[in-house]
Amino acid sequence: MRILLAEDEKELSRVLVTAMHSIGYTVDPVYNGLEAVEKANQGVYDLMIFDIMMPVMTGIEALKKIRSAGDQTYVIMLTAMSEIDDKVTGLDAGADDYITKPFSLKELLARLRSLERRSEDYTNDVLKFGDITLDSSEQRLESFNSISLSAKETKLLNLFILNANKKINSDILIEHVWDSEDDIDRDTLWIYISYLRQKLQSVNAHVEIHGEKGGPYQLINTNGGNFNDSKVSL
Known part of the structure; x- marks a missing residue:
């Protein structure tokens, strides 16, 4: 930690x-x-x-x-x-x-x-940023509709929301999301970034992950900040 x-x-x-x-x-x-x-x-x-x-x-x-x-x-x-x-x-x-x-x-x-x-263990926290809501315990992304996430997608998006607007290097993302014994490289991370981008689009969110392959990556609210960002502990 x-x-x-x-x-x-x-x-x-x-x-x-x-x-x-x-x-x-x-x-x-x-x-x-x-x-x-x-x-x-x-x-x-x-x-x-x-x-x-x-x-x-x-x-x-x-x-x-x-x-x-x-x-x-x-x-x-x-x-x-x-x-x-x-x-x-x-x-x-x-x-x-x-x-x-x-x-x-x-x-x-x-x-x-x-x-x-x-x-x-994920906790029961519900994280919000822009017009998206991430329910980590249910591994569910919600905006104008909802979609299920994998365990790694959930951890990755959780980290992005907690550090919204920051440019985060690939190595930091890998360190925080994957176990040390996992053989994960930047190409694999790019695949997960691509998955998350597709799922953000599928729920019609005004939130995007910016960055080219290799990073750094940045979670951005493209709606001009019209939504309140908050963290709710259940």
Whole structure:
């Protein structure tokens, strides 16, 4: 699992990075909200962990910018503030979960393991982008009509929706969608991209996957953003 950690307390950041590395996670640490936005725009992550009170740009301000760009990656907010209003503000900005400081490192790692298990099993999340809806648990794509997807098509489209508007390299797509023991190359990925393009057309969606063979690829809303993009947890 690849994680973006935005925490301005460098000693705490070092401890968190060391702990997450110890259980096999890849972590990119940054130390203010602006760096978090820049990193999020450049990369594909399975999880982002943001402190609220950071210099240059707060965690909530950074989250709002990331969500407005179409990124729906799961986000956990770290906060030393216990007031309900602060948590509501963060959730309204697009946060998925909260951990209040001081927190148990064991609790954080347990949450990460739980999130990883949910990701492997698809979860019951329904993802929306533009005029399409992806029901991952049912492996179904819906727009003006609906169509079934294969397991790999579902994972691939899930990743595209979570990182909508980003240009994603072929190697990143292969790494996130296929197991390490699978012998998958860019030609095989291109075949799956072509399948998804055909299925998006078949449901009359105003969403397209842009990019030539070999990548990078980018999920685009061609309807001018007239639809609300959202993530709904069932």
